[in-house]
Amino acid sequence: MTDRDVLISGASVAGPALAYWLHRYGFRPTVVERAPALRDGGYAVDFRGEAHLTVLRRMGVLPAVERARTGMGATWYVNSAGKPQAKLPADLFAGDIEILRGDLARILHDATRQGTEYVFGDSITSLTEDADGVRVTFERAAPRRFGLVIGADGLHSNTRRLVFGPEERHVKHLGVHCAIFTTANHLGLDHAGHAYRTAGRLVALYSARGNTEARAAFYFASPLLDLDRRDVAGQQSVLAEHFAGNGWESDRLLREMRHAPDFFFDSVGQVRMETWTRGRVALVGDAAYSPSSLSGMGTGLALVGAYVLAGELAAARGDHRVAFARYEEEMREYAAGCVKMGDGVAGFMVPGSRFMAAFLNRYYKILPYLPGKNLMANMARRTAENVTLRDYGDLVVR
Numbered sequence: 001m002t003d004r005d006v007l008i009s010g011a012s013v014a015g016p017a018l019a020y021w022l023h024r025y026g027f028r029p030t031v032v033e034r035a036p037a038l039r040d041g042g043y044a045v046d047f048r049g050e051a052h053l054t055v056l057r058r059m060g061v062l063p064a065v066e067r068a069r070t071g072m073g074a075t076w077y078v079n080s081a082g083k084p085q086a087k088l089p090a091d092l093f094a095g096d097i098e099i100l101r102g103d104l105a106r107i108l109h110d111a112t113r114q115g116t117e118y119v120f121g122d123s124i125t126s127l128t129e130d131a132d133g134v135r136v137t138f139e140r141a142a143p144r145r146f147g148l149v150i151g152a153d154g155l156h157s158n159t160r161r162l163v164f165g166p167e168e169r170h171v172k173h174l175g176v177h178c179a180i181f182t183t184a185n186h187l188g189l190d191h192a193g194h195a196y197r198t199a200g201r202l203v204a205l206y207s208a209r210g211n212t213e214a215r216a217a218f219y220f221a222s223p224l225l226d227l228d229r230r231d232v233a234g235q236q237s238v239l240a241e242h243f244a245g246n247g248w249e250s251d252r253l254l255r256e257m258r259h260a261p262d263f264f265f266d267s268v269g270q271v272r273m274e275t276w277t278r279g280r281v282a283l284v285g286d287a288a289y290s291p292s293s294l295s296g297m298g299t300g301l302a303l304v305g306a307y308v309l310a311g312e313l314a315a316a317r318g319d320h321r322v323a324f325a326r327y328e329e330e331m332r333e334y335a336a337g338c339v340k341m342g343d344g345v346a347g348f349m350v351p352g353s354r355f356m357a358a359f360l361n362r363y364y365k366i367l368p369y370l371p372g373k374n375l376m377a378n379m380a381r382r383t384a385e386n387v388t389l390r391d392y393g394d395l396v397v398r
């Protein structure tokens with residue numbers, strides 16, 4: 001066992017991307033994922049700007065990602081009768097390439113299964129560090145030793161909790177909860193979305209999978225709710241309470257929710273930490289610097305973070321002290337910019353007051369005729385591109 005044996009917690013975006021690069025640099029990555037298997041589909045995530053595309057290109061997965069893109073077009077804000085009122089251009093929500101998170105995870109998994117040990121249906125229970133490694137215990141598997149442990153386990157990171165303390169120290173609640181599930185495309189949307197906003201609430205329906213189905217998304221303003229993550233029926237009841245009689249398609253979608261094949265519910269939060277590394281443990285992706293699910297930044301940021309962390313480990317020949325310091329240095333300003341970008345989005349998407357909701361509905365109507373109509377999309381692109389990617393190509397083991 002050396003520093004080259006690396007345990008990664010989480011097999012979504014940051015975890016497999018990190019495993020990909022570590023393997024190419026001669027490390028031996030193991031990925032432990034709590035879910036019993038890869039989950040397909042899910043909600044859409046996006047890449048925007050040259051930095052994201054460059055990493056995908058260097059990983060050789062850009063063609064597969066492009067083939068799986070959703071091809072999503074514009075989103076329309078509608079009134080209570082479903083009549084389109086204002087059009088938001090595709091690149092605001094869908095970036096340069098939009099893809100379902102599960103499809104992306106599968107592409108990254110396929111690109112890494114050769115050189116990576118994947119363990120599904122398990123989770124780390126303790127980490128004990130000594131001079132030359134970390135002893136790791138698991139819920140199911142026998143204890144093992146690794147040189148380094150990397151938490152890529154998302155907003156509610158288990159690794160972060162074990163090493164850096166409770167979640168409330170690091171996660172800032174943005175005052176919104178969201179739910180997403182798969183449903184029929186009963187409005188016949190063609191690569192498009194419809195969204196209906198009222199004070200403190202937003203309901204949306206987006207076509208998915210070549211219009212053969214749709215995703216219903218509900219957002220509502222609320223203080224942090226203390227809900228059991230496994231209690232789907234309880235979460236659905238909360239949603240029903242918030243949206244019953246809300247207008248447009250709300251009631252119909254709430255009925256369909258009860259039979260949905262999947263159901264995602266979570267608070268919307270950002271991760272803010274002074275440091276992402278401690279001893280032989282580091283965090284990457286949402287676990288370290290989630291800019292929030294509303295920001296449209298998290299996936300690309302996770303990908304870039306994994307690229308930089310692996311590259312710096314290779315450049316430091318596995319000396320984690322040097323590599324972790326360089327990783328923090330390279331990523332700090334970039335991640336902070338993405339988090340800042342995500343900070344204001346909640347208030348725009350789900351304004352708390354009736355006045356603000358009505359104002360924004362009107363504002364979006366006239367937006368296409370204003371000089372600053374592309375302001376938000378351009379700001380997001382600039383933020384996503386605000387990183388200089390080192391080329392670690394000569395460190396690849398051939």
Ligand SMILES: Cc1cc2nc3c(=O)[nH]c(=O)nc-3n(C[C@H](O)[C@H](O)[C@H](O)COP(=O)(O)OP(=O)(O)OC[C@H]3O[C@@H](n4cnc5c(N)ncnc54)[C@H](O)[C@@H]3O)c2cc1C
Nearest residue numbers: 010012013014034045046153154158285286293296298299
């Ligand atoms: C509803 C929604 C919409 C979003 N829309 C966008 C968007 O439009 N654009 C965008 O860029 N981003 C979007 N995001 C954010 C994006 O999904 C994340 O930023 C991105 O997936 C981060 O990747 P990650 O690998 O760091 O974390 P995650 O994708 O959160 O993955 C964490 C992984 O760790 C696993 N895990 C959790 N706990 C454990 C444990 N104890 N042990 C082992 N494994 C564990 C999880 O099962 C999961 O597989 C959205 C997120 C949500 C929730």
